[in-house]
Amino acid sequence: MTHTTEAANKALVLEAFDTLFNQRDYAAAERYWSPDYIQHSAHIEPGRDGLFNLIRTVPPTLRYEPGVIVADGDYVIVHGRFSGNGRPVAWIAADILRIENGVLAEHWDVLQDEASQSESKSGLPMFGTRFPR
Template sequence: MSKTSPEQNKALVLAAFDTLFNKRDYAAAERFWSDKYIQHSAHIEPGRDGLFNLIRSIPDSLRYEHGPILAEGDYVIVHGRFSGHGRPAAWIAADIVRIENGKLAEHWDVLQDEANQAESKSGLPMFGDRFPA
């Protein structure tokens, strides 16, 4: 179990995601992700290099927004939206991250294309309080 608090772990994940996905600062991002990073996503090649290479292959217009974030022990779950990646719909994600020694050590995700208002059977947006433009 980590010696960091849930609040510190949440702040770490948000800073890491902003640094990599929004700022695209790979050198700084290396300080957030373990060099032994374990990737469970079906969409991303193994390790930290797999993640960084995926982001390098996506247009610079990529943007990440976070919604609710929860932490317990060494685990953080964040609800987010990835937009500007060159596909017709943004991705809505639930990212689960395990923290070890102050770095992101392991990752799982659930990704889904964001539904617009016409596609939403519930009539509610998947992220935030309004549908995408």
């Protein structure tokens, strides 16, 4: 079985997100994010330091759960949930990452508050197979 670029890039993103958001291991996370990291998010200050500093300010209850993940060459998109972030509801995110030289080099995101069952016009959850409690 061959390990494709896309498979390796998806694994890299999942490892990086778990290391930073769930484990809060900033020293280990530096291995995954380029020192020249480009940040396009409206919610995060520039660069790797901007991201790391943001995570340092959110509650220690923050959890990231990955969902669907797709890759095309050096680009990875992961649909996930950020819960325990100090907000009234979780954020559902589509994070788009560009990989360069084996590290996360650039990031864009689309964030949305997670809808409850009563708020969902489709009647379907935004993430996973169940609505949040």
